[in-house]
Amino acid sequence: MITQEKYRTTVKELLASGSVKMVIGYKPGSTPDRRRPLFIRTSEEADQLVLDSTCMTNLSGYLVTEGLLSDEKRVGIFLRPEGIRSINILAAEYQLNIEQIVILGFDSTGRDVRPLEGRNAGDFSGLLSEIKEKPVQTSKEPLLERIEKMNAQERFDFWQEEFSRCIKCYACRQACPMCYCRRCIVDSNQPQWINTSSHTLGNFEWNIVRAFHLSGRCVQCGNCDRACPVNIPLRLINQRMATEVLDGFDHFAGLSPTQEPVLASFKKDDTETFIL
Amino acid sequence: MSEPFEPKIVAFVCTYCTYAGADLAGTSRLKYAPNVRIVRLPCTGRISPMFILKALQKGADGVLISGCHPGDCHFTHGNYHARRRWMVFRALLDFTGISPERVKFSWISAAEGGKFADLINSVTEEIRNLGPFDQYQQLIKETESPATL
Numbered sequence: 273m274i275t276q277e278k279y280r281t282t283v284k285e286l287l288a289s290g291s292v293k294m295v296i297g298y299k300p301g302s303t304p305d306r307r308r309p310l311f312i313r314t315s316e317e318a319d320q321l322v323l324d325s326t327c328m329t330n331l332s333g334y335l336v337t338e339g340l341l342s343d344e345k346r347v348g349i350f351l352r353p354e355g356i357r358s359i360n361i362l363a364a365e366y367q368l369n370i371e372q373i374v375i376l377g378f379d380s381t382g383r384d385v386r387p388l389e390g391r392n393a394g395d396f397s398g399l400l401s402e403i404k405e406k407p408v409q410t411s412k413e414p415l416l417e418r419i420e421k422m423n424a425q426e427r428f429d430f431w432q433e434e435f436s437r438c439i440k441c442y443a444c445r446q447a448c449p450m451c452y453c454r455r456c457i458v459d460s461n462q463p464q465w466i467n468t469s470s471h472t473l474g475n476f477e478w479n480i481v482r483a484f485h486l487s488g489r490c491v492q493c494g495n496c497d498r499a500c501p502v503n504i505p506l507r508l509i510n511q512r513m514a515t516e517v518l519d520g521f522d523h524f525a526g527l528s529p530t531q532e533p534v535l536a537s538f539k540k541d542d543t544e545t546f547i548l
Numbered sequence: 549m550s551e552p553f554e555p556k557i558v559a560f561v562c563t564y565c566t567y568a569g570a571d572l573a574g575t576s577r578l579k580y581a582p583n584v585r586i587v588r589l590p591c592t593g594r595i596s597p598m599f600i601l602k603a604l605q606k607g608a609d610g611v612l613i614s615g616c617h618p619g620d621c622h623f624t625h626g627n628y629h630a631r632r633r634w635m636v637f638r639a640l641l642d643f644t645g646i647s648p649e650r651v652k653f654s655w656i657s658a659a660e661g662g663k664f665a666d667l668i669n670s671v672t673e674e675i676r677n678l679g680p681f682d683q684y685q686q687l688i689k690e691t692e693s694p695a696t697l
């Protein structure tokens with residue numbers, strides 16, 4: 273509550289001083305535990321701002337809305353640490369100018385929300401390095417362990433079962449701040465890589481491609497997990513890939529706005545054991 | 549009696565090294581297993597993981613990807629980029645249950661005709677032992693579009 277009040281004041285000050293043209297935050301949603309994005313341009317709108325532990329959505333995807341940042345004015349945005357990582361990635365991939373983003377950081381443990389110190393991406397580099405060293409446990413880790421113990425056939429069956437429910441709504445893609453391509457590979461039909469109807473094979477391929485394109489870019493914000501209408505544990509695959517790039521290339525996505533994307537760079541001595 | 553299983557293998561190779569190596573195997577009259585269908589591309593950096601999925605989608609039992617040795621890339625570092633991608637993609641396939649034994653990677657230079665022939669033989673043999681990729685074939689069947697390979 274106190275954090276929320278403080279931040280409402282901060283938002284009003286930022287708008288009044290003209291240092292930002294808009295602040296992206298949260299407002300009440302359709303049920304008590306849901307939140308909606310709120311785009312604040314006036315002081316009255318700032319009174320609708322809600323900030324509590326149910327504000328889960330990573331809002332950073334809204335920043336790459338076409339035209340939003342093209343007037344070079346600054347925009348404020350409420351972000352959890354994962355959100356800060358995603359804007360770093362967006363900046364590293366030249367999707368936005370980090371100077372234009374004013375960060376209103378927060379985090380929560382249980383029901384308590386606390387503000388994070390800092391306004392610019394650079395202010396959080398210490399915090400992000402700490403997270404790299406001590407990754408936050410998510411509730412699904414046991415499932416990840418279970419999958420890793422399976423053999424190839426069992427794993428195939430497990431994912432086949434999960435992906436058979438996919439309806440190709442692409443909500444996971446729309447919800448992900450890292451999926452900003454104007455034309456997604458599944459939308460192209462010359463050639464058509466992946467069949468658009470939702471049979472299991474195409475669902476399988478879609479999910480593999482999605483996971484591959486997010487390897488070394490996913491920040492574990494969980495937007496995809498929450499968006500999926502059939503509850504496929506999508507984040508698990510990305511989590512596994514995040515471990516892969518961390519172990520293989522010491523890459524933790526979104527540490528800084530100038531970090532080289534892991535799959536767009538290489539080291540001559542990258543070591544593998546499988547190339548014949 | 550049904551015919552014995554002959555694996556279908558698709559090889560994506562770069563034109564400067566492995567394709568030239570395959571050519572050398574041919575001009576040297578080396579014999580190797582006829583199970584491989586070669587697709588020639590400008591560079592391993594051009595071999596998108598989508599190609600691998602497409603090959604499987606069309607009914608391949610195994611896929612081979614091959615290019616110039618590190619340091620030998622015609623475009624200086626296409627294969628370094630490719631190597632990273634393969635490392636990640638291979639782990640992803642493994643995690644989703646597509647056995648890495650079905651997707652092989654190698655470096656073969658233009659001078660290594662012998663290595664090319666040997667590799668095709670050994671990969672064919674390995675995939676023959678693994679048998680057809682039944683789980684995937686089942687999924688392909690569901691789609692009702694034929695696996696054309």
Ligand code: SF4
Pocket residue numbers: 330447448449450486489490491492493494495496497507510
């Ligand atoms: S893949 Fe999912 S968890 Fe990862 S950044 Fe995208 S929405 Fe967030």
Ligand code: SF4
Pocket residue numbers: 437438439440441442443444445499500501502503504506
């Ligand atoms: S959100 Fe779920 S159902 Fe929709 S396309 Fe993604 S994985 Fe499939």
